[in-house]
Amino acid sequence: MAFDLDERLDESRRVGFFTDTSICIGCKACEVACKEWNHVPDDGLEFTGWSYDNTVKLSADTWRHVAFVEQRKPLGHQEPGVGEMDFRWLMASDVCKHCTHAACLDVCPTGSLFRTEFGTVVVQPDVCNGCGYCVPACPFGVIGKRESDGVAAKCTLCYDRLGAGEEPACAKTCPTDSIQFGDLDELRERAERRLEQVRAAGTTSARLYGHDPGDGVGGTGAFFLLLDEPEVYGLPPDPVVTTRDLPSMWRHVAVAAVALLAGMAATAWRRRG
Amino acid sequence: MSAAGMSPAGMSPAGMSAGAGMTTEAVPMSQTDVRMDDTAGVRGDREATPGSAGRRRERLMVPKADFDSYYGRPVLNEPTWRAPDIAGYLFLGGLAGASSTLAAAAELTGRPRLARASKVGALCALGGSLYALIHDLGRPARFLNMLRVFKVTSPMSVGTWILTAYGPQAGAAAATGVTGLFPGLGRAATVGAAVTGPAVATYTAALICDTAVPAWHEGFREMPFLFAGSAAAAAGGLGLLAAPTAEAAPARRAALLGAAVECVAAARMERRLGALAEPLKRSRLLRLGEALVLAGAVAGVSAGRRSRLAAMAAGVALLAGSACTRFGIFQAGMESAGDPRYTVQPQRRRLAKERAERDLA
Ligand code: SF4
Ligand code: SF4
Numbered sequence: 092m093a094f095d096l097d098e099r100l101d102e103s104r105r106v107g108f109f110t111d112t113s114i115c116i117g118c119k120a121c122e123v124a125c126k127e128w129n130h131v132p133d134d135g136l137e138f139t140g141w142s143y144d145n146t147v148k149l150s151a152d153t154w155r156h157v158a159f160v161e162q163r164k165p166l167g168h169q170e171p172g173v174g175e176m177d178f179r180w181l182m183a184s185d186v187c188k189h190c191t192h193a194a195c196l197d198v199c200p201t202g203s204l205f206r207t208e209f210g211t212v213v214v215q216p217d218v219c220n221g222c223g224y225c226v227p228a229c230p231f232g233v234i235g236k237r238e239s240d241g242v243a244a245k246c247t248l249c250y251d252r253l254g255a256g257e258e259p260a261c262a263k264t265c266p267t268d269s270i271q272f273g274d275l276d277e278l279r280e281r282a283e284r285r286l287e288q289v290r291a292a293g294t295t296s297a298r299l300y301g302h303d304p305g306d307g308v309g310g311t312g313a314f315f316l317l318l319d320e321p322e323v324y325g326l327p328p329d330p331v332v333t334t335r336d337l338p339s340m341w342r343h344v345a346v347a348a349v350a351l352l353a354g355m356a357a358t359a360w361r362r363r364g
Numbered sequence: 365m366s367a368a369g370m371s372p373a374g375m376s377p378a379g380m381s382a383g384a385g386m387t388t389e390a391v392p393m394s395q396t397d398v399r400m401d402d403t404a405g406v407r408g409d410r411e412a413t414p415g416s417a418g419r420r421r422e423r424l425m426v427p428k429a430d431f432d433s434y435y436g437r438p439v440l441n442e443p444t445w446r447a448p449d450i451a452g453y454l455f456l457g458g459l460a461g462a463s464s465t466l467a468a469a470a471e472l473t474g475r476p477r478l479a480r481a482s483k484v485g486a487l488c489a490l491g492g493s494l495y496a497l498i499h500d501l502g503r504p505a506r507f508l509n510m511l512r513v514f515k516v517t518s519p520m521s522v523g524t525w526i527l528t529a530y531g532p533q534a535g536a537a538a539a540t541g542v543t544g545l546f547p548g549l550g551r552a553a554t555v556g557a558a559v560t561g562p563a564v565a566t567y568t569a570a571l572i573c574d575t576a577v578p579a580w581h582e583g584f585r586e587m588p589f590l591f592a593g594s595a596a597a598a599a600g601g602l603g604l605l606a607a608p609t610a611e612a613a614p615a616r617r618a619a620l621l622g623a624a625v626e627c628v629a630a631a632r633m634e635r636r637l638g639a640l641a642e643p644l645k646r647s648r649l650l651r652l653g654e655a656l657v658l659a660g661a662v663a664g665v666s667a668g669r670r671s672r673l674a675a676m677a678a679g680v681a682l683l684a685g686s687a688c689t690r691f692g693i694f695q696a697g698m699e700s701a702g703d704p705r706y707t708v709q710p711q712r713r714r715l716a717k718e719r720a721e722r723d724l725a
Contacts (some may be wrong), residue, residue, distance in 0.1 A: 093460040098577075099385035113412075113413075113414045114412050114414065139435075139437045144435075147435060147437070148441070149441075149542070150441065158434060160434070164421055165415075166414060166415035167413075167414060167415020167419070168415065168416070168419055168420055169414075169415045169416065169417050169418055169420055170418050170419065170420040170421065171420070177420075179415075179418075179641040188565050194575075194576065197515075197517040197518060198518045198519070198520065198574060198575075198698055199519065200510050200513070200515065200517075200518045200524060201506075201509040201510055201512055201513065201680055202512050202513040202515070203509070216514070217508075218507075218509055219502075219503070219509075220501050220502065220503045220504075220506035220507060220509045220510065220511075220666050221501050221502015221503045221506075221522050222446040222500075222502075222520060223443065223445055223500070223501075223502065224518070224520050224575075226441050226442075226443055226444050226554075227440065227441070227443040227575035227576060227577050227701060228575050228576060229440070229441065229576060230440070230572070230576040231492075232439050232440045232441040233441070234439065234441070235441055235444075236444045236502055237502075240501060240502070240503075240575070241501070241502025241503045242502055243502075261543060267412070275456070280478070286400075288411070288413060289413060289414070291705045292413035292414075292415060292416035293415050293416055294413075294414060294416075297697070304553045313450070315698060318414075320432055322432045322433055322434070322439070322704070322708045322712075323433075323434065324434060325434030325435075325437055325439060325704075326441050327707055327708065327711055328708060328711045328712055328715060329711035329712070329714050329715050330576075330711070332576050333575055333576050333581055334517050334574060336573075336574075336581070336584060337517060337519075337570070337574050338586075339585075340519075340569070340570045340573050340574060341516075341570060341586045343569075343585055343587075343588045344567055344569055344570045344588045345589035346562075346588070347562075347565045347566045347589050347591070348562040348565070348567075348588075348592070349562070350464060350592060351461075351465065351562040351565060351566060351587070351592040351595065351596060352409045352558070352559065352561075353463065354592075354596060354618070354621050354622075354625075355462065355465040355469050355558075355562075355596065355599075355614075355618055356469050357617075357621075358469065358600075358613075358614040358615075358617035358618045358621065359466075359469035359470060359472070359473045359475070359613075359614035360473075361473075361613075
């Protein structure tokens, strides 16, 4: 729980995703594989006109979401070949971050959300009563409440597959290995190496996102190599687990409650008569 | 390690047909077995370095926009809480909690009719609260799953237990107050409800502030006081509405005190939040709420002293004002969650500040 912010998950047993967006080709195979494996209902087929993105965002019915950003910016020192224009096309497959300090898990009043033995965060749909608290608590806009059955849903990091020694469906299907699954500490090392490589190749805007255990959510189990600022991809630049301030909130509430009690008593101070 | 740029031609629809679960072979967990070179040790595709092919011609840079977002979409998911239920609950919970305290204060100082009215009002508001809370659940039948655990990290869990302690006492206080049966039990329940009531009225501030919704979260220092003030004003309003003027002095004072605390807390919050306060400042409901509460409180202590009719009008204004305030806070929060600016810009500012401090050190 977030009250113990020094809590460290057993990092040696923790698994996660490293999503290297620099090699994402936007094929959406991860979206399809996730839906197929997890029986995620359809999330509406709408044409948005936002490049190739028609799934729009992560939600109860979208557990992998590929973002498409078209920019008039150079990609490294490469010639884009689209006339007199600079151009680069950013694609990134977003997913639940499986935060070290997960707000959704902290605020869940039924204990439906729990931390698995793999260090991931999973909803138990048979326990959830659809209170919806986890939805505004998540600083990344990941988890949602399903209209059809009224319970919360999000990426489970394929909890069922992990138990059987299989990697999650999205990582398995990703044709470029943009989505890499593995032990978190190994992934972090790999990501550092990859960052150096991409930067050395000329894409100096590359950066890692979510890899730092010192950030506001204690680092994420699913982290990314991005080619631009996080907000360009719809990610918060400096997410903080909301429960970090909860001890202070409770103190303020306690003072206000005592003040209310005292104030009401004071209003009746003089006996009637 | 040849360079394959991210050219549009790389988007082959063939990739879409690769489904999961098609491969049944057991493989080491962290690798895929689908690769061109067939050796798991060499990660061919993974090493492609985008942007490294050739040399581009120099051209003018496009100036950076001062605010980036993904097609203007919010970063956060919209809260699924419905305004009539949850904003309604913020109001009713406050009314119930503060009324119970007012009831005890009235009873212990010899004002039985104010006490009785407040107890009945508290019970009705509590009933409305429970209805709203359960109605808002995706699975109302699983309401009791809330009682599986006690989590101090979840204000909703803590609140459920507070209501569990408060509810029966408020019920017993009202029942004994109306029927006159079991006076000893009634007195104990009245005092018990009076002590737990303020917790009911103020924990709801932690409930909404303990989210990523910018206007709620950042307002957590003032929100409990704003809610306490609003609750006191509502309870005072109910007392003015339902109790005879001769007994309503505590209600009048509670209304005045509550209105003052609410307005001061709201003003402080708006000042402290800076740009984040825009949705609060824009809110007509909040302005209306403040105006009604202040007018009701002033009318209560002036004309409401003499005229029963004026007291009742003041009471209605106070109740309506308190409700407007809660709906206004609720809506301002929803608005702040729906605009990526309110999520991204304060975080950007925080990062810039941290960087500047690091550079100075
Ligand atoms: S990203 Fe959101 S839903 Fe996923 S673990 Fe973190 S807080 Fe929970
Ligand atoms: S909606 Fe379900 S998973 Fe989310 S906080 Fe409520 S009970 Fe927990």
